[in-house]
Amino acid sequence: MKLESLTIDRTQAAMASGEMTATALAELYYARIESQDVQINSFLALSRERAMAQAAKIDGIAAKGEALPALAGVPVGIKDVLVMQGAPATAASLILKGYIPPYDATAVTKLEAAGAILLGKMNCDEFAMGSSNENSAYGLVLNPRALDRVPGGSSGGSAAAVAADFAVATLGTDTGGSIRQPAAFCGVVGVLPTYGRVSRYGLIAFASSLDRVGPLTKNVKDAATMLQVIAGKDVMDATSSDRPVEDYVARLAEPVEGLRIGVPEEYFGEGLDEEIRAAIDGVLDGLKMVGCVVKPVKLPHTKYAIPTYYVIATAEASANLSRFDGVRFGLRAEEAKTLSEMYRKTRDAGFGAEAKRRILLGTYALSAGYYDAYYRKAQQVRTLLTRDFLAAFAEVDVLVAPVTPTPAFKLGEKTDDPVKMYLEDIYSVAASLAGICGVSVPCGSTKDGLPIGVQVMGKHFDEATMLRVAQAVETGQRSA
Amino acid sequence: MQRDLNAILEHIAQLNELNTAGVPAMAQVGEMLGGVVDSTGNSLREDAVRPSLDRAAVMACAPESDGRFFKVPKVIER
Numbered sequence: 001m002k003l004e005s006l007t008i009d010r011t012q013a014a015m016a017s018g019e020m021t022a023t024a025l026a027e028l029y030y031a032r033i034e035s036q037d038v039q040i041n042s043f044l045a046l047s048r049e050r051a052m053a054q055a056a057k058i059d060g061i062a063a064k065g066e067a068l069p070a071l072a073g074v075p076v077g078i079k080d081v082l083v084m085q086g087a088p089a090t091a092a093s094l095i096l097k098g099y100i101p102p103y104d105a106t107a108v109t110k111l112e113a114a115g116a117i118l119l120g121k122m123n124c125d126e127f128a129m130g131s132s133n134e135n136s137a138y139g140l141v142l143n144p145r146a147l148d149r150v151p152g153g154s155s156g157g158s159a160a161a162v163a164a165d166f167a168v169a170t171l172g173t174d175t176g177g178s179i180r181q182p183a184a185f186c187g188v189v190g191v192l193p194t195y196g197r198v199s200r201y202g203l204i205a206f207a208s209s210l211d212r213v214g215p216l217t218k219n220v221k222d223a224a225t226m227l228q229v230i231a232g233k234d235v236m237d238a239t240s241s242d243r244p245v246e247d248y249v250a251r252l253a254e255p256v257e258g259l260r261i262g263v264p265e266e267y268f269g270e271g272l273d274e275e276i277r278a279a280i281d282g283v284l285d286g287l288k289m290v291g292c293v294v295k296p297v298k299l300p301h302t303k304y305a306i307p308t309y310y311v312i313a314t315a316e317a318s319a320n321l322s323r324f325d326g327v328r329f330g331l332r333a334e335e336a337k338t339l340s341e342m343y344r345k346t347r348d349a350g351f352g353a354e355a356k357r358r359i360l361l362g363t364y365a366l367s368a369g370y371y372d373a374y375y376r377k378a379q380q381v382r383t384l385l386t387r388d389f390l391a392a393f394a395e396v397d398v399l400v401a402p403v404t405p406t407p408a409f410k411l412g413e414k415t416d417d418p419v420k421m422y423l424e425d426i427y428s429v430a431a432s433l434a435g436i437c438g439v440s441v442p443c444g445s446t447k448d449g450l451p452i453g454v455q456v457m458g459k460h461f462d463e464a465t466m467l468r469v470a471q472a473v474e475t476g477q478r479s480a
Numbered sequence: 481m482q483r484d485l486n487a488i489l490e491h492i493a494q495l496n497e498l499n500t501a502g503v504p505a506m507a508q509v510g511e512m513l514g515g516v517v518d519s520t521g522n523s524l525r526e527d528a529v530r531p532s533l534d535r536a537a538v539m540a541c542a543p544e545s546d547g548r549f550f551k552v553p554k555v556i557e558r
Binding site for chain 2 (some may be wrong): 195196235244360419
């Protein structure tokens, strides 16, 4: 069996026909991970026992000839900010070293209930803070498409594992671009669902009003299948929406003819790599050929998205990360005589530089004298940014734009300058702030062979239309 | 660290170019969509007793515990 061409429906079909057992397939993936992930470093932990028990269960169902669920036997990886009972959860931070959570995130429970084999936990930036996976306390992840380059972040391990065929699909999380950007850098599909579409229960919180859970896959259809499984109301997450989940896979069959595609001019300004610009022009031409109506739109507050994001996300992070205090889980500094000394020493030893930077910044932005100038101001601009999208979506069905200003950059290239690193998120954070859905789809490569992604953004809760357009882009690539 | 924080704050100062007088502050996406949490309480879960995580399993995650309480270094200094 060629793992390169293994998609979700092919896996499921191979299980149903008896061509392959879930046990044998899981073994194949583990063998590949053990021989090749030494170099890539996409996994932080393997959950072999749980995976093999689930594989045996799937094989039992198949042997009886009973109907198999949508993800039967599909090997998946889980970003290590989502908890999985019995597997270490580190959030790629030293402060959670040794923590083995006693429960599953809702998205994890749902994947397993649908038949997926949970291979293990994926490397990422510490607490999902980063755009290059260089902030992990457990080592860099290499981009499987170009080993001297970053895989993107923060879901770098999740994207790299799909690109390197260490898993058929993975879960990532996206707070300001952390699914879409690594998907673009590694040449895979990555979906940011609408805020509220997928439960955040069991997600180690970074910025609660922005954090989302979504899939990374080899193609758009697999992304639709994964999303359909993990989406829906969860009593454990009050911000999850009770809107019914659509049949995203079935709706992929609907034609895209006549759909209105908006092209936000602010996303094509100075700083956009010329090869990415050309690739997206090609995508837009392709969409016109299949009958879409392409028109320019304006999102006038776009340039304020990054500063807004770095106030709101850090403010929420400073509140969320206060729970890591050496009392209930993870690391505790030894040799502390008093409680406050224990807190201080634990946090000093446990948090990496970027986490500290963001906690300090967020605490500052929320402090009494600065609250109105920073936090309240940013919340107001967040309203303006969201209104921009609502106005644009009154005229078009989806937006098409770049995911990133550049293709995957070199390891170490931006680590010295946080502002430069933050600007990497320039085309992804506005959708995060507005709560709309987005997807990164591969749309070619640079002359050096680096993957290029294009972003399709959809209205709140209109993943179905967004995925249809994404699939049209993908089909266009195949025929190009 | 100080240099980095100053550079970030300088970048954030761009927000002052915008006049936001009268613009409502947005804390959650739901506010813009008429509320994710229904104001009538329809989207809230039923207030019923449900099983929670096993206490022993939760306490076992702590660096120091006697099984009933989390233990910490002394809080009050004499």
